[in-house]
Amino acid sequence: MIMDTKGIPVIDIQGVKKIYDLGETKVEALRGVDLQIYQNEYLAIMGPSGSGKSTLMNMLGCLDTPTVGHYNFKGENVFEMEDNDLARIRNREIGFVFQSFNLLPRANTVRNVELPLVYAGMSRDERLEKAEQACIKVGLKERLDHKPNELSGGQRQRVAIARALVNNPAIILADEPTGNLDSKTGEEIMALFEDLHKAGNTIILVTHEEDIAEHAHRIVRIFDGRVAHDERNPSPRKAVRHEPEGELAGV
């Protein structure tokens, strides 16, 4: 867990533009975005498709770099980074959660969760221990040996969340995490995010669903490549809990 002084943002984006050169035409996906995200924030980024929301998410996740502007991640200048440094930031500082889980289909839970640690250069024993801990955190203690096709949708997303948590990242970046789940399972996942936030994690949800966004404590709306609204959510919606599963449940 990072212990930044409150004043310094984890993510500091200023005047970021992203222009895609499609030969004949140039598409300006982001037209100057300013955004600061602080430690232990629970933030939702909203926007219709084509708003630049995905581009911003890729930028935040260091999967892409801005064409113009400043991007500092924990004080490091992402804008000037080479591919290997970006990979390192993604590996150590960012936990990705995808709409379609993106698990390795033939690998069991532990194997899936330990994957980022492989790229971090950690030894096998250490990896297994950390992966197991992360699995226990998200309530998968009994599912360590299961392959994705032996798990329910909610459990699969829990595996993905454990994988995102395993390296103790600075931020968790979740792209439509409930998009492939039914509403009841979606609520379970939202409850898990709530718990993770309470435990001190910084969470960024990218979604187009109001229901989901309302769980967050701050909502950023992107429209036409710009931040249209950036407001605190005075009354974040509480996730409906069915049965507490994980270690974090009820924190």
Add this chain to the structure above:
Amino acid sequence: MRHLILEIEESLRIAFMQVRIHKTRAALTALGVIIGIVAVTLMGTAINSIDKGIDKSLDMLGSENFYVEQWPWKDVGDDWWKYRGRPEFKVKNAELFNEILEEQSNSTISMAVPQVKFWIDISYKSRQLTSIESYGTTSEYAFASNNEIEKGRFFTKQEDLSGNNVVVLGYDVAENLFPNEDAIGKTVRFNQRANYRVIGVFKRQGSFLGMFSMDSLMVMPHKAMRKIYNGNRWNSILIKMKTGANKDMAQDETVGIMRRVRGLMPEEENDFEVNRSESVGEQLDTMKNSVALAGLFITGLSLFVGAIGIMNITFVSVKERTREIGTRRALGATRRSILIQFLTEAVFICMIGGVVGLIFTTLIVFVVKGAMPFLPIAMKESLFLIAAAVSIATGIISGFAPAWTASKLDPAEALRHD
């Protein structure tokens, strides 16, 4: 470095998994490499066997022996008439050679043995073999030639001088004439008339591609031979040099003595040929080289086809797993990790192909050896190393382009891929 090892370890696990998932695909892909490796190793075995065969043939001729003959051991082409016009070799030539040799001090040559060669039918009771190569020679032949006696003995100086009707048979001749009984002491007939006693049988030498088989000849005293044959057409003199003597010096001395034997003037050309076993080796070498060249071509072609197959399937794999590549990149895989991953997969399949190919080759060699035990077939240990190196190289070469493509994928786009 530790990082790299971890990445390779992870890549191997993925490769193993991929092969397990796509068994048929992996098998079909590996097939190209299997064929390539079988071609490489069989070719290597063939060349190695030819080498061994050549050595064996040269051994039979004797590496310390020269053969003074009318004809050279090579294609004479347009010079045919020149060689045809040379005088024949008589037993007297060899005797004169030995007389001169005795006068020489510090000679490099140990002895000269006349060989009167002809072909004759041999029979025992109702069994008959036709046109058997026969040598009429002196008792020194036993020391000069590399033919060893298996049963019985060679003829003595006494038998030689008095021209006793005795004969020593090659292994195959004895086998065919006396399939169920001992040849020693039996009386054989030549051309249905003369009776000769078998006193010895040569050790089996084996043949190589049908050349120089010492097993299908017979040897008798040259005086005894004169009773059944009167020509000198195919005669030669077998020269044995002293052990450890310089071969070129021995050859020069042979030429010098032969010129005296023939009474040649200094300006006159040699009217004989001194043949060395190496000249056979040279001829066999050209054969070996053509086999090697053809082999290289076939091998190269089959490996090329195999490599294309691997490249193709790795490209398909990269395409199919674009999303996985994106995910791995998002989780922190560098371009190098992805490159290593797909290279490892290609190399892994190639190595499976290599192992299976080696097993096939070993089986083929085993079967051929069993079916044709007289062939000097041998697989060298170094072939296993060569096969391993070739399959790894094939994997790297064929896997590189697709692995490079995979490593260059944009992570954000790869994640969006369906």
